Amino acid sequence: xxxxxxxxxxxxxxxxxxxxxxxxxxxxxxxxxxxxxxxxxxxxxxxxxxxxxxxxxxxxxxxxxxxxxxxxxxxxxxxxxxxxxxxxxxxxxxxxxxxxxxxxxxxxxxxxxxxxxxxxxxxxxxxxxxxxxxxxxxxxxxxxxxxxxxxxxxxxxxxxxxx
Numbered sequence: 001x002x003x004x005x006x007x008x009x010x011x012x013x014x015x016x017x018x019x020x021x022x023x024x025x026x027x028x029x030x031x032x033x034x035x036x037x038x039x040x041x042x043x044x045x046x047x048x049x050x051x052x053x054x055x056x057x058x059x060x061x062x063x064x065x066x067x068x069x070x071x072x073x074x075x076x077x078x079x080x081x082x083x084x085x086x087x088x089x090x091x092x093x094x095x096x097x098x099x100x101x102x103x104x105x106x107x108x109x110x111x112x113x114x115x116x117x118x119x120x121x122x123x124x125x126x127x128x129x130x131x132x133x134x135x136x137x138x139x140x141x142x143x144x145x146x147x148x149x150x151x152x153x154x155x156x157x158x159x160x161x162x163x
Contacts (some may be wrong), residue, residue: 001151016050024056027061032075035062039082043089055089063096072100095120110136118142125149129157 023042024046030038040057045051059079061088074124076097083089094114097107101108113124125137125146134157137150 016045016047019045019047020054021048023051024057027054027058036078036082039079039089042083043082043086046085052086052088055086056085057088059083059096063093063100067096067100068104072097085140091117099123099127102128102130105130105132108133108141110140112118113137114140118146121146122149125153129153131157 005158013022021093023045025127026042027035034090035058039055042051042054062075063072066075076093078125079093083148084095088149097121098108098116099114102106102113113133116124121137122145125141126149128134131154132163134150140151141147
């Protein structure tokens with residue numbers, strides 16, 4: 001943490017909006033090697049919802065950057081221990097990993113995709129070009145919107161039938 005914005009108790013502000021803004025700045029400035037420690041520190045904030053939101057915003061940004069990068073698995077391992085104290089952050093990290101698998105056509109299973117949140121199903125429908133992923137979402141996606149997006153993308157992704 002280059003700014004120390006969240007490391008000193010003397011910097012603690014009773015206003016969660018001020019703390020959230022500090023956390024966002026700290027996440028913007030954190031060196032990759034220090035990110036897991038910062039996540040763990042932010043998740044000690046007494047306002048669990050705000051802390052989880054700040055962490056998930058960071059996870060979303062960083063996971064999106066690394067989604068197809070070979071460095072994703074090691075980054076995920078670094079984050080796993082830090083987020084395990086917060087169910088929402090841990091689930092979001094797991095869902096990014098499932099999204100990566102469905103995007104890169106790595107091993108995944110339909111049950112996990114169908115049990116996933118609306119957020120994950122929508123992202124998979126919008127981003128995956130793996131026909132099996134789109135087929136699962138067309139058949140059993142959580143909402144009509146997810147099913148329709150998957151259907152539209154599947155029709156474009158399918159090769160034309162030979163004459």
